[in-house]
Amino acid sequence: MTTIPTSAPSATKTLGGTQLARDIRAGVTSAAAELTLLGLPPRLAVVAATDDESSAWYVSSIAKAAAKSGIVCDVVDLGAGATPQGIRAELEKLSADPAVHGIILQTPLPAGANFEDLAASIAPDKDVDGANPVSLGRLAAGLPAYAPATAAAVLALLDHHEVPLAGRTGVVVGRSNVVGKPAAQLLLQRDATVTICHRHTRNLDHYTRTADVLVVAVGRPGLITAQHVAEHTVVIDVGTNPTDDGGLVGDVDETSVSGRVAGLTPVPGGVGPVTTALLLHHTIQSASRSQHS
Amino acid sequence: MTTIPTSAPSATKTLGGTQLARDIRAGVTSAAAELTLLGLPPRLAVVAATDDESSAWYVSSIAKAAAKSGIVCDVVDLGAGATPQGIRAELEKLSADPAVHGIILQTPLPAGANFEDLAASIAPDKDVDGANPVSLGRLAAGLPAYAPATAAAVLALLDHHEVPLAGRTGVVVGRSNVVGKPAAQLLLQRDATVTICHRHTRNLDHYTRTADVLVVAVGRPGLITAQHVAEHTVVIDVGTNPTDDGGLVGDVDETSVSGRVAGLTPVPGGVGPVTTALLLHHTIQSASRSQHS
Numbered sequence: 001m002t003t004i005p006t007s008a009p010s011a012t013k014t015l016g017g018t019q020l021a022r023d024i025r026a027g028v029t030s031a032a033a034e035l036t037l038l039g040l041p042p043r044l045a046v047v048a049a050t051d052d053e054s055s056a057w058y059v060s061s062i063a064k065a066a067a068k069s070g071i072v073c074d075v076v077d078l079g080a081g082a083t084p085q086g087i088r089a090e091l092e093k094l095s096a097d098p099a100v101h102g103i104i105l106q107t108p109l110p111a112g113a114n115f116e117d118l119a120a121s122i123a124p125d126k127d128v129d130g131a132n133p134v135s136l137g138r139l140a141a142g143l144p145a146y147a148p149a150t151a152a153a154v155l156a157l158l159d160h161h162e163v164p165l166a167g168r169t170g171v172v173v174g175r176s177n178v179v180g181k182p183a184a185q186l187l188l189q190r191d192a193t194v195t196i197c198h199r200h201t202r203n204l205d206h207y208t209r210t211a212d213v214l215v216v217a218v219g220r221p222g223l224i225t226a227q228h229v230a231e232h233t234v235v236i237d238v239g240t241n242p243t244d245d246g247g248l249v250g251d252v253d254e255t256s257v258s259g260r261v262a263g264l265t266p267v268p269g270g271v272g273p274v275t276t277a278l279l280l281h282h283t284i285q286s287a288s289r290s291q292h293s
Numbered sequence: 294m295t296t297i298p299t300s301a302p303s304a305t306k307t308l309g310g311t312q313l314a315r316d317i318r319a320g321v322t323s324a325a326a327e328l329t330l331l332g333l334p335p336r337l338a339v340v341a342a343t344d345d346e347s348s349a350w351y352v353s354s355i356a357k358a359a360a361k362s363g364i365v366c367d368v369v370d371l372g373a374g375a376t377p378q379g380i381r382a383e384l385e386k387l388s389a390d391p392a393v394h395g396i397i398l399q400t401p402l403p404a405g406a407n408f409e410d411l412a413a414s415i416a417p418d419k420d421v422d423g424a425n426p427v428s429l430g431r432l433a434a435g436l437p438a439y440a441p442a443t444a445a446a447v448l449a450l451l452d453h454h455e456v457p458l459a460g461r462t463g464v465v466v467g468r469s470n471v472v473g474k475p476a477a478q479l480l481l482q483r484d485a486t487v488t489i490c491h492r493h494t495r496n497l498d499h500y501t502r503t504a505d506v507l508v509v510a511v512g513r514p515g516l517i518t519a520q521h522v523a524e525h526t527v528v529i530d531v532g533t534n535p536t537d538d539g540g541l542v543g544d545v546d547e548t549s550v551s552g553r554v555a556g557l558t559p560v561p562g563g564v565g566p567v568t569t570a571l572l573l574h575h576t577i578q579s580a581s582r583s584q585h586s
């Protein structure tokens with residue numbers, strides 16, 4: 001006798017990012033080679049002012065990825081004792097340097113330094129990680145601007161996996177200036193109906209269960225479980241939380257939601273590699289534009 | 294025998310704006326007098342490039358309100374034949390003029406002129422109607438900036454009538470750069486969970502019925518009816534649609550929702566007068582800052 005389960009878990013599609021990242025980086029590598037041949041080697045500068053270890057790890061991974069793609073990457077380490085004035089002066093110097101095409105301001109910053117305030121000193125046409133509030137405003141207003149690479153990666157993954165957005169319900173958990181807010185703007189631009197949730201949201205599951213697309217960018221492992229999702233939900237997990245054994249987990253409890261959602265990005269191997277690839281892609285875009293100006 | 298109605302309509306509070314507008318304008322008038330005495334008469338410039346009648350009516354109502362409060366208002370009418378270059382040059386000239394403290398770019402603009410693109414030429418510290426995308430970005434990033442006066446008026450009305458926002462559900466219908474998007478940002482800043490709906494939203498009533506605060510800024514009379522609201526909903530009607538008999542109606546069908554919501558702003562006499570008062574208030578803020586700089 002065969003028992004038919006009454007609520008068989010549906011198949012959850014894994015929405016990986018490594019193939020997409022590879023494709024983007026292939027384009028970056030060939031464009032970088034071309035620009036270098038023309039005597040215009042694309043150049044990315046990362047400004048850091050911290051001795052935070054995971055930040056150092058992230059910066060070195062960007063530098064390695066850049067080098068591998070033929071982009072020169074200068075890591076400007078101002079040290080954890082840097083002053084806001086010193087950081088601003090460095091950002092202004094790099095903004096004025098015609099050999100530099102992309103500028104990233106790494107977090108965390110020393111106490112007393114305000115990220116948004118300092119990022120306003122990054123020239124908008126070199127703001128490849130969309131950190132300058134001008135970029136956020138231009139993005140919201142529908143003018144050309146670089147979106148923060150992580151937010152852009154969310155959209156790129158959704159497009160790569162052909163997830164429809166127009167007229168769908170998008171729910172973003174987290175309202176940071178670097179992920180939550182710009183991701184919400186990008187979903188809105190693509191005609192999704194968008195809800196933004198955060199730490200003051202009551203009954204989070206009430207909102208998240210309505211999502212066709214659920215973007216989670218909070219930084220808390222296990223935040224999203226089976227109770228927060230529906231079968232039609234595609235979940236984009238932006239969280240990257242280090243584990244004790246040196247690994248990474250997202251904000252979504254994969255075991256809990258697996259089989260109960262339509263799709264889920266893995267961590268690692270989802271948003272992360274696409275983010276790095278798009279940072280390099282933005283740098284190439286900036287370098288190509290400077291060539292024509 | 295007394296019949297107890299099973300679903301007696303609850304009382305709907307009228308959330309008027311005229312008293313609040315009067316209070317703001319009283320402060321503006323006394324500050325304007327003080328600044329004028331100091332030899333720094335506050336000055337607002339309105340740049341128009343249209344022969345649209347309702348625009349002309351709006352500009353003249355701002356000019357009258359400014360004059361009544363002791364703010365000099367220059368209406369710079371470039372005519373419907375103005376070019377984007379001509380409009381930009383005027384905005385740049387006014388931005389550079391130390392005697393001018395506030396600059397408004399009136400809509401509609403001539404064909405071929407992009408509002409956001411031109412508004413980017415308004416100096417952010419004189420952008421009293423929050424039209425420059427920089428202002429929208431700074432607002433979203435939590436940095437000081439002028440919000441569009443209409444969006445600021447929505448929040449001012451909610452505060453004036455002591456409507457709680459933190460942890461509540463805010464639903465904004467309309468995603469314009471001048472009202473919907475900045476109103477959503479301001480509600481988010483105040484810790485509401487915020488949903489943005491627009492013309493691609495399916496089952497609009499499904500979202501709007503969840504709202505503790507419903508902000509409607511579309512420009513379509515009768516868009517919101519009893520089916521879109523709940524008893525706990527406070528409705529802010531930003532619509533100002535001219536009627537055949539020379540009057541104004543909002544986007545909310547007042548007859549339909551009356552008695553079925555907790556509160557409703559009237560049109561006229563709600564958001565409108567507060568918007569004008571806040572434009573003047575922003576101009577005074579700008580003039581006071583220029584005095585200290």
